Amino acid sequence: MPALAVPAFAAPALAQDTAPERPAYGPRLEGFDYPHPVELATVASQGKDVEMALMDVAPDTPNGQTVVLMHGKNFCAAAWEGTITALSEAGYRVIAPDQVGFCKSEKPDGYQYSFHQLAMNTKAVLDQREIDKAIVIGHSMGGMLASRFALMYPEFTQQLVMVNPLGLEDWQEMGVPYVSIDETFEGQKQTTFDSQKSYQQNIYYSGTWKPEYDKWVEMGTGMFAGPGAEQVAWHHALTADMIFTQPVVHEFGNLQPPTLLMIGMTDKTAQGRDRAAPELAQQLGDYTQLGKTAAAAIPNATLIEFEDLGHTPQVQDPDRFHAALLDGLVDA
Known part of the structure; x- marks a missing residue:
């Protein structure tokens, strides 16, 4: 592991939040309650057994179908709370894992992050539960x-749903300069509730804010204020590097499952905008066009656009989002 890798017992030396009443959580989000019971699954990954936390929610009246929910980088499985309820009430079994390196899952020393590896980890968990087909829904990084x-796993994926996914453009190819993991780590250590709220308000919600959004910001930033803060920051730096260096957009033409793209059009998310040249920065993260371009590149794609919603339409207007989601899901 690089020299800056910090063992789990290291004491944090991070910027202090300006709101001392904000909660602090452990490195595996100890102290934050999820909306459903959390189970631990063990998967063999990179020469060791690694724990993944997940919620496996059974519906009262099953329709025989399973949905897997994949969270974003600044989110956790718990942030799917409303979506889990909507899907469960509609008869779907819902499995919502925390990916390795995030939230209540393990953050292994020396772990090499890739989307391939996270996909394999998730598939291993689903295989353990004898699930042979599922609708796969991802938001942000999860997209x-x-x-x-x-x-x-095209034969396993009954339908692909992407909600304001990252990576609808290749930032590096467009000219955004690369920064080292070490430099990203130093930036991640400055994460506070106030800094993350300011970022989300500007980029995710076009300057608007509702008090109920605070819970999800506290969920993520509370780990940066707790006893495992540097460990959390290091793994966030590793996964930020993964997002920047492993674009999937060039392979959209190879997607086989029916695909539903759900795009909040006021979103401005683009990794690296803050280090791009001003002319380029203005072009990045234009979701008014990115959804259309992606839908045109993906075979058998359906595009749903929310003109007045941003990066998290499932949080911003859950009733409208979930009605559109349920209407767009295909039968097995």
Whole structure:
């Protein structure tokens, strides 16, 4: 592992949040309650057994179908709370894991992150539960992961759904300069509730904010204020590098499952905008066009656009989002 890798017992030396009443959580999100019971699954990955946390929610009236939910980088499985409820009430079994390196899952020392590896980990968990087909839904970074999963396991993927996925453009190819993991790590250590709220308000929600969004910001940033803060920051730096260096957009033409693209059009998310040249920065993250371009590149794609919603339409307007989602899901 690189020299800056920090063991789990290292004491944090991070920027202090300006709101001291904000909660602090452990490196595996200890202290934050999920909306459903959390189970631990063990998968063999990179020469060791690694724990993945997940919620496996059974519906009262099953329709025989399973949905797998993949969270974004600044989110956890718990942030799918409303979507889990909507899908479960409609009869779907819902499995919502925390990916390795995130939230309540293990953050192994010396781990090499790739979308291929995270997809394999997820498939191993599903195999353990004897699931042979599922609808795969990914949001933000989870959209990139979901598309990689569908490319690797097309026969397993009944339908691919991407909600404001990252990586609808290749930032590096467009000219955004690369930064080292070490430099990214230093930036991640500065994460606070206030910094993340400011970022999300500007980029995700076009300057608007609702008090109920605070919970999800606290969920993620609470780990940066707790006893495992540097460990969390290091793994966030590793996964940020994965997002930047492993685009999936060039392979969209190879996607086989029916694909539903759900795009909040006021979203401005683009990794590296802050280090891009001003002219380029203005071009990045234009979801008014990115969804259309992706839908044209993906065989058998359906595009749903929300003109007045941003990066997290499932949080911003859950009733409208879930109605559109349920209407767009295909039968087994």
